[in-house]
Amino acid sequence: MSAPATPMRRRPVDAPLRPPWSEQGILEVFRHRYILSLLVRREIAARYQGSVLGLLWSYVNPLSQFFIYYFVMGILFGRAQRTEDFAVHVFAGLIVVHFFTETMNAGTRSIVRNKSLVQKMAVPREMFPVASMLVSLFHVVPQVAILLVATLISGWRPDAMGLVFGVLGLLISMTLGTALALMFSAANVFLRDVSNAVNVLSNFVRFGVPMMYPYTLVAQRFHGHTSIYLLNPITEAVLAFQRAFWVGATSHPAHTAHIDMPPNMLWLSLRALVISLVILAIAQSTFTRLERRIPERLL
Amino acid sequence: MRKEDRSIVVRHVSKTFTLRYHRTLKQMSVAMLRQQELSDSFLAVNDVSFTVQQGESIGLMGLNGSGKSTLLKMINGIMRPDSGKVLTRGRTAGLIATGAGFHPQLSGRDNVYLNAAILGMSEAETRRKFDDIVEFADIGRFLDSPVGHYSSGMFARLGFAVAIHVDADIFLADEVLAVGDRPFKKKCLAKMQEIRDSGTTLFYVSHAAGSVRKMCDRVIVLEKGHKAFDGDVDEGIKFLHYDDDNENALDIEEEMADDEELGADI
Ligand SMILES: Nc1ncnc2c1ncn2[C@@H]1O[C@H](COP(=O)(O)OP(=O)(O)OP(=O)(O)O)[C@@H](O)[C@H]1O
Ligand SMILES: [Mg+2]
Numbered sequence: 001m002s003a004p005a006t007p008m009r010r011r012p013v014d015a016p017l018r019p020p021w022s023e024q025g026i027l028e029v030f031r032h033r034y035i036l037s038l039l040v041r042r043e044i045a046a047r048y049q050g051s052v053l054g055l056l057w058s059y060v061n062p063l064s065q066f067f068i069y070y071f072v073m074g075i076l077f078g079r080a081q082r083t084e085d086f087a088v089h090v091f092a093g094l095i096v097v098h099f100f101t102e103t104m105n106a107g108t109r110s111i112v113r114n115k116s117l118v119q120k121m122a123v124p125r126e127m128f129p130v131a132s133m134l135v136s137l138f139h140v141v142p143q144v145a146i147l148l149v150a151t152l153i154s155g156w157r158p159d160a161m162g163l164v165f166g167v168l169g170l171l172i173s174m175t176l177g178t179a180l181a182l183m184f185s186a187a188n189v190f191l192r193d194v195s196n197a198v199n200v201l202s203n204f205v206r207f208g209v210p211m212m213y214p215y216t217l218v219a220q221r222f223h224g225h226t227s228i229y230l231l232n233p234i235t236e237a238v239l240a241f242q243r244a245f246w247v248g249a250t251s252h253p254a255h256t257a258h259i260d261m262p263p264n265m266l267w268l269s270l271r272a273l274v275i276s277l278v279i280l281a282i283a284q285s286t287f288t289r290l291e292r293r294i295p296e297r298l299l
Numbered sequence: 300m301r302k303e304d305r306s307i308v309v310r311h312v313s314k315t316f317t318l319r320y321h322r323t324l325k326q327m328s329v330a331m332l333r334q335q336e337l338s339d340s341f342l343a344v345n346d347v348s349f350t351v352q353q354g355e356s357i358g359l360m361g362l363n364g365s366g367k368s369t370l371l372k373m374i375n376g377i378m379r380p381d382s383g384k385v386l387t388r389g390r391t392a393g394l395i396a397t398g399a400g401f402h403p404q405l406s407g408r409d410n411v412y413l414n415a416a417i418l419g420m421s422e423a424e425t426r427r428k429f430d431d432i433v434e435f436a437d438i439g440r441f442l443d444s445p446v447g448h449y450s451s452g453m454f455a456r457l458g459f460a461v462a463i464h465v466d467a468d469i470f471l472a473d474e475v476l477a478v479g480d481r482p483f484k485k486k487c488l489a490k491m492q493e494i495r496d497s498g499t500t501l502f503y504v505s506h507a508a509g510s511v512r513k514m515c516d517r518v519i520v521l522e523k524g525h526k527a528f529d530g531d532v533d534e535g536i537k538f539l540h541y542d543d544d545n546e547n548a549l550d551i552e553e554e555m556a557d558d559e560e561l562g563a564d565i
Contacts, residue, residue, distance in 0.1 A: 011498025013353055013389040013468045017308060020376030020387045035416045042413065046404050120400035121417040122376030122391075292379045295372070296316055 093211030107181020166244035312383035389468025403447030
């Protein structure tokens with residue numbers, strides 16, 4: 001027979017008795033920065049594993065989109081003659097749109113893709129969509145560098161207000177992208193249809209914002225009744241980014257801002273940020289509700 | 300029993316799973332036309348309560364599908380109970396399912412860091428223990444090749460090696476020894492005894508009576524989600540087999556003899 005049961009060993013543990021899961025949602029993610037950084041690094045390394053061009057694909061994709069839009073809208077439809085520095089206009093918008101759609105798409109699939117981790121860990125699962133957003137953000141940096149070169153060549157004169165708008169544009173798309181990634185990532189566990197629906201949504205976003213056409217076109221067509229069009233926070237994000245990098249490159253910035261930007265840009269951008277934050281709060285509460293059943297529904 | 304020595308409190312915990320029979324729209328509409336059930340619920344853990352003191356080591360036993368892994372997942376915080384309360388004190392580590400938490404494309408080395416982080420280790424802590432972990436896993440030069448190419452035993456070794464090196468207050472072990480080879484099993488048991496003797500609360504799921512006898516000082520038996528037994532090890536093992544027919548008893552005896560031998564070598 002084996003040895004008799006050993007007497008009880010005592011070791012005082014200096015910690016409170018508490019539930020083994022966390023309940024603070026997305027805020028908890030920032031207390032797990034180390035895991036987050038590992039996840040982001042892993043994601044960047046894994047996204048294009050086994051491909052020869054590797055990370056370059058992250059730039060081939062937006063750049064090819066840029067050339068298509070520029071060719072079709074700028075050359076075929078003749079937009080390039082009517083809108084000054086049309087290339088900068090398109091590219092500034094594309095950075096925001098691409099960042100947003102990438103965050104939303106990769107974020108939606110993030111939990112299902114990481115199921116082996118989800119089934120193991122008790123750390124907040126908000127981590128995965130947030131990591132997707134950070135990976136997309138990582139790719140924004142070199143794109144902005146390219147944009148800066150392009151806009152400087154076009155005669156860009158930076159201004160302080162432009163900087164504020166640039167930051168606002170990024171913040172809006174970051175907040176809304178994270179919010180939708182959060183909500184869809186949980187929903188996608190239950191219904192894989194969600195990731196397909198998000199693909200469709202991305203198409204609407206690409207055409208629903210003033211990226212391949214200027215805002216003036218919309219204002220003219222609807223005789224200034226653009227309030228619904230402007231309700232979409234990504235519209236403001238794109239406009240803010242164009243205000244930051246494109247308006248200053250045109251020959252008469254004040255005139256361009258007057259014609260091609262809606263009035264009250266600052267107010268509109270702030271409103272868009274607030275809308276995004278409200279959506280983030282709703283997304284978080286949806287996520288919390290769905291999250292309880294995520295591990296058991298992942299096969 | 301002092302209150303501040305309580306390590307795990309499980310109170311009236313129940314967990315229901317939904318079994319879905321039809322997944323696509325077509326299947327669902329056909330089933331509805333035929334008036335079949337679309338889904339059914341299933342009580343995997345049914346009103347289970349117990350308290351564990353710091354330093355106790357519990358053998359969790361029961362037939363396949365009796366809810367052991369589900370209970371462990373709730374103690375670990377991976378799953379949430381539908382009703383009832385789970386409270387734990389301190390850091391929990393363990394091996395819930397072999398291979399979970401590994402990314403097949405990443406190398407063994409990267410996976411060690413990721414896995415350790417998930418179990419709550421900091422970067423410095425992982426770096427400090429890295430050599431010990433690798434030595435324990437003993438996977439040789441495969442350390443830098445993708446985990447996807449590992450054999451299931453190697454998978455399990457790496458997972459166990461990381462989990463056992465966390466300075467945890469509660470250690471959960473499920474299916475740990477299922478795929479490891481004999482020398483590795485011995486090493487694991489010895490290591491688990493070591494952490495048990497250091498005062499870590501141990502929760503050990505096993506079908507092998509011998510190793511439970513060796514490791515544990517209390518047995519909880521689940522039967523179809525209910526707690527059927529909670530108490531002394533030998534009585535628990537007896538309880539588990541009291542109504543076995545002869546054929547089964549034979550198998551179990553064989554298995555026990557095997558385990559006994561394994562235990563004796565250590
Ligand atoms: N995600 C899930 N969805 C539906 N049913 C599940 C799920 N996970 C477990 N179950 C069911 O719950 C029951 C208990 O499963 P569990 O894995 O806890 O059993 P176990 O006691 O660990 O069994 P074993 O000894 O085989 O490891 C089983 O009948 C299983 O089919
Ligand atoms: Mg099990």
